[in-house]
Amino acid sequence: MTNIKDLAKMAGVSVTTVSRVLNNHPYVREDKRNAVLEAINRSNYQPNINAVHLSTGKSFLVGVVVPYIDHPYFALLIKGMASEALENNYKLVLFQTNYLETREIEALQMLKQKQIDALIICSRKCSWSTIEAYLLYGPIILCEDTRGKRVSSTFVDHYKSFMIALEHLYQKGHRKIGYCIGRKSGTNSRQRELAFKDFVENYHLPYEPAYIFEHCTHFEDGEQVIERIQQMSNPPSALLVTSDEVAAGIVTCAQNRNISIPGDLALLGFNNQPIAKMMNITTIEIPLVDIGRKLFLQGINISKEAAYQEIPVTLIERETV
Amino acid sequence: MTNIKDLAKMAGVSVTTVSRVLNNHPYVREDKRNAVLEAINRSNYQPNINAVHLSTGKSFLVGVVVPYIDHPYFALLIKGMASEALENNYKLVLFQTNYLETREIEALQMLKQKQIDALIICSRKCSWSTIEAYLLYGPIILCEDTRGKRVSSTFVDHYKSFMIALEHLYQKGHRKIGYCIGRKSGTNSRQRELAFKDFVENYHLPYEPAYIFEHCTHFEDGEQVIERIQQMSNPPSALLVTSDEVAAGIVTCAQNRNISIPGDLALLGFNNQPIAKMMNITTIEIPLVDIGRKLFLQGINISKEAAYQEIPVTLIERETV
DNA sequence: TTGTAAGCGTTATCAT
């Protein structure tokens, strides 16, 4: 493997000069520059990036923490980050955690070890104080409302968006409303639960815990929802579904069992994924790809101040409500 | 940032000794070891991994090239690799290429630059000779049949599996068979096309180019397939669909338009994804997560010889054929 | 068992 020293020898210049032409620095005479360039070509030279990293203290790697990669929500977020990474010459290091705290900490450690320049946490299990302890070592960006804290974030106000959705259902005459969610813990989930409680209280509706369906993340999870609803003596008439993917699964399963949508059950999805359009699912659009881009940009922007970007959502009416 | 030198000073030993306890080497007296350990605790020390990499020439990073991350086929492959990476203390660097050759080359460059220890290419656009040129710099693993070439691979014989599927359809009485595929180029696709041609020839069936549907990768692509079929005067009676996701989309769209499955159109999917089970889709099971694991292991195994692992597939009969 | 010192391949500082 030829290195910068070899090049210097071949071109009859110093390593400094080689480094200069490599990095497009000024102050190098044309003939020397050419000599170096030629040496580079002849030798099939490639810089050892680890050496560069050690020397510069940067890695051009950004870590991304997601619970699951094989979930459209996160896949879309990643998509946005990946495209922005490409434009800025960064690479993404992926951490799939399955919501295991130890794996999140591994990612945090990599930040501390300087193997990554920044860490974007799309959804977390670990406590706030854990994260805080690592803030010292590099930017950590979150995809949840962090206003008031010393970390940047791009997020949607899930309280607000849930409220929009609930109000819409109410307008359409629904009084027995439930919702499907991935997990009950987590900042975003708690925001939604709060919205739900406030809504129910506001309109003097009964709070019905059985109307909350957990573990709804994939298409196929729709089946359980339908099953449980069918067993209920007093089932909900409408469901907020925090992922279009799951909403699509519910629609499909409902069709198979001759449950009419929205007649017997109204459905309001989230994200406005392509599948929602195809299946005509009413949904709350969340520009995930765009959020991904913004998250990434926050990660590589070295402004000391924490920034908080709230992303607005919009209701898209289709045929399931 | 405290470094190994500081530790040495604090513990009153040499850097070598510190390095030894850091790496669990033998030959270090208990009291010195403890002194170092204590210094580590006191100082909140964390090794700079880039320095380690430069020194050792290893990065414990493995690159993964996929065209799209937000596609279940690749997501499942990645899932397998990620879990194996975890067990072996490696991290994954993801390259989403969208089948752009330049992006594949970027990944190859990172191998050359030693930023990654190995590169796993799940699906490629670039030519064989391009890959060959980079073989020199580190292991490159492919997810396609590479027998006869000097690269390792884990793959399914798509010719064989397509043949199994086609035969099954034939047995069930189908004579007008078509198939849906992501893209027509690519090693795997060509294998399938070959199988299709041989099959058709074997049974003296007409080769009907219109029965081949390209650009079928996501659920929502099912809609176009149905649309095109409805416009045909002589539509196929059965379809091989190279992703269950798409098959599910076709089923859904068919239901909406009162097309009976398998009555009007039989469907045979691939992969046996969860969605196939839920929607009762007959499919060819391909153990993608397992393939992902094996690919990863090949990447980090430093045997000089190329290894070729063929993964068998099995037909799972359900209700769409 | 321990330590000195030479790498690893760059970039950055500082003379010249």
Added chain:
DNA sequence: ATGATAACGCTTACAA
């Protein structure tokens, strides 16, 4: 404009 040389933080002969 150019080049020594130190620095980055670690591992690893080699010596003791």
